[in-house]
Amino acid sequence: MAGNSAESGITVASRVLALLGSFDPEHRALTLSEMARRAGLSLPTAHRLVSELVDWGAVVRRSSGKYVIGRRLWDLGLLSPTQSGLRQVASPFLHDIYGATLATVHLAVRDELDVLYLDRLSGHASVPVVSQIGSRLPLHATGVGKVLLAYAPEDVQTAVLSDLTRITPYTITQPGLLRDQLRRVHREGYATTVEEMSLGACSVAVPIRASNGQVVAALGIVVPTLKRDRARLVAALQVAAQGVGRSLGV
Amino acid sequence: MAGNSAESGITVASRVLALLGSFDPEHRALTLSEMARRAGLSLPTAHRLVSELVDWGAVVRRSSGKYVIGRRLWDLGLLSPTQSGLRQVASPFLHDIYGATLATVHLAVRDELDVLYLDRLSGHASVPVVSQIGSRLPLHATGVGKVLLAYAPEDVQTAVLSDLTRITPYTITQPGLLRDQLRRVHREGYATTVEEMSLGACSVAVPIRASNGQVVAALGIVVPTLKRDRARLVAALQVAAQGVGRSLGV
DNA sequence: GACTTGTCTTCCACTGAACGAAAGGGTCGC
DNA sequence: GCGACCCTTTCGTTCAGTGGAAGACAAGTC
Numbered sequence: 001m002a003g004n005s006a007e008s009g010i011t012v013a014s015r016v017l018a019l020l021g022s023f024d025p026e027h028r029a030l031t032l033s034e035m036a037r038r039a040g041l042s043l044p045t046a047h048r049l050v051s052e053l054v055d056w057g058a059v060v061r062r063s064s065g066k067y068v069i070g071r072r073l074w075d076l077g078l079l080s081p082t083q084s085g086l087r088q089v090a091s092p093f094l095h096d097i098y099g100a101t102l103a104t105v106h107l108a109v110r111d112e113l114d115v116l117y118l119d120r121l122s123g124h125a126s127v128p129v130v131s132q133i134g135s136r137l138p139l140h141a142t143g144v145g146k147v148l149l150a151y152a153p154e155d156v157q158t159a160v161l162s163d164l165t166r167i168t169p170y171t172i173t174q175p176g177l178l179r180d181q182l183r184r185v186h187r188e189g190y191a192t193t194v195e196e197m198s199l200g201a202c203s204v205a206v207p208i209r210a211s212n213g214q215v216v217a218a219l220g221i222v223v224p225t226l227k228r229d230r231a232r233l234v235a236a237l238q239v240a241a242q243g244v245g246r247s248l249g250v
Numbered sequence: 251m252a253g254n255s256a257e258s259g260i261t262v263a264s265r266v267l268a269l270l271g272s273f274d275p276e277h278r279a280l281t282l283s284e285m286a287r288r289a290g291l292s293l294p295t296a297h298r299l300v301s302e303l304v305d306w307g308a309v310v311r312r313s314s315g316k317y318v319i320g321r322r323l324w325d326l327g328l329l330s331p332t333q334s335g336l337r338q339v340a341s342p343f344l345h346d347i348y349g350a351t352l353a354t355v356h357l358a359v360r361d362e363l364d365v366l367y368l369d370r371l372s373g374h375a376s377v378p379v380v381s382q383i384g385s386r387l388p389l390h391a392t393g394v395g396k397v398l399l400a401y402a403p404e405d406v407q408t409a410v411l412s413d414l415t416r417i418t419p420y421t422i423t424q425p426g427l428l429r430d431q432l433r434r435v436h437r438e439g440y441a442t443t444v445e446e447m448s449l450g451a452c453s454v455a456v457p458i459r460a461s462n463g464q465v466v467a468a469l470g471i472v473v474p475t476l477k478r479d480r481a482r483l484v485a486a487l488q489v490a491a492q493g494v495g496r497s498l499g500v
Numbered sequence: 501g502a503c504t505t506g507t508c509t510t511c512c513a514c515t516g517a518a519c520g521a522a523a524g525g526g527t528c529g530c
Numbered sequence: 531g532c533g534a535c536c537c538t539t540t541c542g543t544t545c546a547g548t549g550g551a552a553g554a555c556a557a558g559t560c
Contacts, residue, residue, distance in 0.1 A: 010517075012262035012547070013302040017309065020326055028331045032508065042549050047509065052263040059267065065507085069330040071361060076270055077327025078384030080319040081278045088382070092374045095348065111321060124342045132338070134328030260546070262518070282537065292520055297538065299518095315536090502560095509554075518546075524539075530532085 015041055016049055020060075020073075025135055029066040082109075086217055087119050089247045090208070093219075093240040094121045100236045103221040104129050106205075110148040113160055115139055118217070127201050129222050140164050140178055141171050143203030144218035146191035150182040151207060151215035157182070170195040190234045192226060202226040206237040209245045219244070265291055266299055270310075270323075275385055279316040333359075336467055337369050339497045340458070343469075343490040344371045350486045353471040354379050356455075360398040363410055365389055368467070377451050379472050390414050390428055391421050393453030394468035396441035400432040401457060401465035407432070420445040440484045442476060452476040456487040459495045469494070 022030060022038035030038070036046035050067060053059040058070035078084050087107065094105045104122040108115045114136035122129070131137060139145035139152075139160050149160055161175040172178045185191045190206045197203075205220030219241045221233060272280060272288035280288070286296035300317060303309040308320035328334050337357065344355045354372040358365045364386035372379070381387060389395035389402075389410050399410055411425040422428050435441045443453045455470030469491045471483060 011302060012517080013266050013299055014306065015547095016263050016266055017303075017306045021307075023326065023329050025329065028329050031506095033506085043508085044510085044549060045547080048547080049263055051509095052261060053267075056264065056267045057271075063331070068332075069326060071330065071333065071366070073323070074327040074330040074333045075366070075384040076273065076319060077324040078382075079273050079275065079278050080321065080324040081313070082318075083321065083324045084383070092372065095345070095371070095373060098345065099349070116321065116325070121345070122342065123345060133334070134325040262546080265518095283535090293537085294520060294539085295518080301538095504559075505557085507554100507556075509552105511552085512550100513548105515548085516546100517544105517548100519544080520541105522540090525537085527536075528534085 012049075015039065015045065016053070019046060019049055019053070020069075023069055025132065029063065029068045031066055035067060083118055086244075086248075090119065090217075090219070090244045093243045094119060096243075097219070097221060097236055097240050098123065101221055101223070101233060103127070103223045103233075106131060106144055106220045106222070107217060108142075108144040108148065108220070109217045110139065110145075110152060110156075111136065113139060113156065115142055115145040115148060127222050127224050128198075129201060130198055137197065138165060138167070141167050141193065141197040142220070143191050143193045143205030143222075144220040146178075146181060146193065147185055147205045147207050147218040147220070148215070150185035150191065167197055168195055168199055170199075172196060189238065191220075192230070194226060200224060204230065204233050204237060206234065206241045208241045208248075210248050211245065216248070217244075262299075265289065265295065266303070269296060269299055269303070270319075273319055275382065279313065279318045281316050285317060333368055336498075340369065340467075340469070340494045343493045344369060346493075347469070347471060347486055347490050348373065351471055351473070351483060353377070353473045353483075356381060356394055356470045356472070357467060358392075358394040358398065358470070359467045360389065360395075360402055360406075361386065363389060363406065365392055365395040365398060377472050377474050378448075379451060380448055387447065388415060388417070391417050391443065391447045392470070393441050393443045393455030393472075394470040396428075396431060396443065397435055397455045397457050397468040397470070398465070400435035400441065417447055418445055418449055420449075422446060439488065441470075442480070444476060450474060454480065454483050454487060456484065456491045458491045458498075460498050461495065466498070467494075 018039035019035055022035045032047060032050060036043045050060060057072040059072045060067050061070035090107050094107060097105045098121050102123060104127060106117060107119040108117050116136050117131045117133055120131055120133050139149045149157060161178060164173040166173050190204060193203045201222050202225055203220055203222045205218050207215040208217040208219055210216050219237055268289035269285055272285045282296055282300060286293045300310060307322040309322045310317050311320035340357050344357060347355045348371050352373060354377060356367060357369040358367045366386050367381045367383055370381055370383050389399045399407060411428060414423040416423050440454060440456045445451060451472050452475055453470050453472045455468050457465040458467040458469055460466050469487055
């Protein structure tokens with residue numbers, strides 16, 4: 001998880017970015033002192049920079065004593081063409097799947113050694129899942145992750161296989177076993193997990209291919225149990241994935 | 251639309267922000283020179299700052315010769331608690347509405363003198379609409395806009411009413427007429443538009459109230475025509491809006 | 501009441517990071 | 531060949547940014 005920053009970087013820009021980087025999904029609201037500490041800056045410096053971020057157009061905002069990410073950054077992020085473009089194209093197909101399965105539906109891409117969730121669609125009665133839009137989870141313990149890993153470059157695969165953290169008792173931690181599964185993903189065109197990420201949740205996922213055949217994302221669902229209807233779920237997913245791929249242009 | 255920047259601000263932070271601000275929904279991919287020009291910076295300065303943004307964790311990214319907003323900024327923006335929190339709570343209810351109406355569904359808040367779209371949900375066969383998640387539209391020409399305007403402070407209302415830009419031949423540009431409609435929103439609990447934003451599109455919208463009664467957002471749908479079933483649409487929206495409000499906590 | 505511990509904010513003298521002019525390369529199209 | 535775009539690098543000057551120290555306020559604790 002997390003964990004870059006690294007290189008000192010004595011530039012102002014890097015300090016600004018360090019300040020913004022002090023926010024993460026578990027720390028969405030921070031006091032000035034917390035931000036300064038997490039960013040490794042002196043308090044006066046943090047104060048000045050944060051004030052500029054506030055004065056400008058709501059990049060960060062004060063909310064009941066703490067600082068939070070503001071609207072301006074929210075909509076700036078939405079301009080990211082790859083994330084938002086894919087999301088927008090895929091959106092109607094996600095609803096199709098949701099309509100057909102009533103399961104939690106995920107659209108995800110690989111970001112380095114993690115799954116990055118681009119979209120999540122869940123109803124009132126869906127299985128509780130840990131994923132959130134914008135959050136990252138390990139590649140080896142999720143359905144979409146296994147798909148993305150199966151089509152990832154060799155060096156990514158070896159890197160992931162060399163560090164299979166256990167999350168539940170059912171998480172696959174043996175490299176050989178996982179490699180077998182990845183091969184099967186290639187053969188059968190879909191991946192599954194059974195309580196490997198969270199107890200009581202199973203998942204099925206398929207790749208989304210651009211017109212050139214390249215796997216650019218994955219589409220998956222989370223269900224309470226993988227009963228007999230696995231074939232039906234896979235079929236629904238594949239129809240949607242092909243639809244997304246065709247709409248992608250590239 | 252748009253349009254702050256204003257105050258020069260000779261600080262580095264402001265330059266970084268100016269560079270990021272050179273992106274907008276119509277300019278999602280820019281060359282270095284374009285960014286420098288739009289941000290009012292010299293080319294070497296822009297080059298250095300942008301390089302830092304790239305070197306750090308993909309705040310911006312090069313994509314086929316141009317620069318685009320990167321993943322890091324995308325997920326930073328998603329940490330914004332107000333936007334994402336509301337979105338997440340409302341999401342299942344949006345699907346309910348979609349299921350009941352098959353129309354394009356909108357979740358929006360007011361941002362200064364504009365509607366800011368937090369979420370949009372549309373199917374394959376929905377009416378084409380201009381809104382995008384993260385985009386802004388005028389308050390006076392959209393269904394959700396009228397709702398948000400009706401519950402906005404007096405000074406916001408007068409500001410908006412004093413500048414009613416015409417968008418289609420049916421856009422309401424007479425302050426008196428719009429004020430009447432706003433009063434009706436209070437009375438009847440919903441707002442409508444008929445081709446006021448784009449030809450061939452009508453809309454219905456209702457307010458979302460937090461537990462304290464405050465209107466915090468609006469929920470709306472876009473349909474081809476407002477036939478007899480207006481009452482049914484309003485009912486579906488109100489059920490969902492109450493559901494969101496109850497789930498909101500505050 | 502005074503004392504601790506936590507916020508955030510302001511001041512100010514020193515210094516080194518950021519600036520832009522100018523020049524070096526790359527790649528198009530004509 | 532030329533011109534018109536891009537992007538990148540170098541380098542000396544200068545001014546913006548830095549952190550120590552101290553002030554201001556609020557919430558506990560004794």
